[in-house]
Amino acid sequence: QQKVQQSPESLIVPEGGMASLNCTSSDRNVDYFWWYRQHSGKSPKMLMSIFSNGEKEEGRFTVHLNKASLHTSLHIRDSQPSDSALYLCAAVNTNTGKLTFGDGTVLTVKP
Amino acid sequence: EAAVTQSPRSKVAVTGGKVTLSCHQTNNHDYMYWYRQDTGHGLRLIHYSYVADSTEKGDIPDGYKASRPSQENFSLILELASLSQTAVYFCASKGARTDTQYFGPGTRLLVL
Numbered sequence A: 001q002q003k004v005q006q007s008p009e010s011l012i013v014p015e016g017g018m019a020s021l022n023c024t025s026s027d028r029n030v031d032y033f034w035w036y037r038q039h040s041g042k043s044p045k046m047l048m049s050i051f052s053n054g055e056k057e058e059g060r061f062t063v064h065l066n067k068a069s070l071h072t073s074l075h076i077r078d079s080q081p082s083d084s085a086l087y088l089c090a091a092v093n094t095n096t097g098k099l100t101f102g103d104g105t106v107l108t109v110k111p
Numbered sequence B: 001e002a003a004v005t006q007s008p009r010s011k012v013a014v015t016g017g018k019v020t021l022s023c024h025q026t027n028n029h030d031y032m033y034w035y036r037q038d039t040g041h042g043l044r045l046i047h048y049s050y051v052a053d054s055t056e057k058g059d060i061p062d063g064y065k066a067s068r069p070s071q072e073n074f075s076l077i078l079e080l081a082s083l084s085q086t087a088v089y090f091c092a093s094k095g096a097r098t099d100t101q102y103f104g105p106g107t108r109l110l111v112l
Helices: none
Strands: A004-007 A010-014 A019-025 A032-038 A045-050 A054-058 A061-066 A071-076 A085-093 A098-101 A105-110 B004-007 B010-013 B019-025 B031-037 B043-049 B065-067 B073-078 B087-094 B107-111
Touching: A004 A085, A010 A019, A019 A032, A019 A085, A019 A105, A032 A061, A032 A071, A045 A054, A045 A061, A045 A071, A071 A085, A098 B043, B004 B087, B010 B019, B019 B031, B019 B087, B019 B107, B031 B073, B043 B065, B043 B073, B073 B087
Parallel strands: A010 A105, B010 B107
Antiparallel strands: A004 A019, A019 A071, A032 A045, A032 A085, A054 A061, A061 A071, A085 A098, A085 A105, B004 B019, B019 B073, B031 B043, B031 B087, B065 B073, B087 B107
16 A cells, blocks of 8 residues: 555646645654655756755745645645656655655646 | 766566666666656655665565666566566665755666
8 A cells, every 4th residue: 555645636626726635654654754856858847845843945945844644735836838748756764764655746837 | 966867767668578777877876776656656666775785675576676787777678578567667776874865867667
């Protein structure tokens, strides 16, 4: 069973709209999460990480974390066509240094 | 940003043949990783290494070997390539004091 579940599998939002992506880990040894963005044909690029309960904002991107439920979410406001990509959530186990990735959410922003 | 390069960038291999994928980083990172990505899916860890001359099994090591002859270089070896190993392979590296992994551009492998 996939240890990191992402939802939805795909999402279409209009330009200027809000995109909300979810991620949950079933592994209690997870310490924090990374969000990566991968444009088609490219390698994953780190977007944001979140270590503590609560919210972290960087520009148009906001990440939430609930450590008790091992759930994180990424919210993109004022979405742009250039935000269209595969968004990958990675759960980090700092004991092993390993990242476990979910299958991602494909975001399409329609002009 | 950290520089990680991979070679070749794409390869066509025959079933049963040997394939070697190479990764090179110039950032003095201790940790290096090999992942595979199947179309429309996330990344799965194959092998990783904390230090030169030592490798560790990841989550899906079967059918793969790894070699870390130096801090800068990390290879992934498919001794007997199979159709199911068709995928994009990414190498990544990170420093000892951070959990940020930097990815290479990927190698697209097609096994026929």
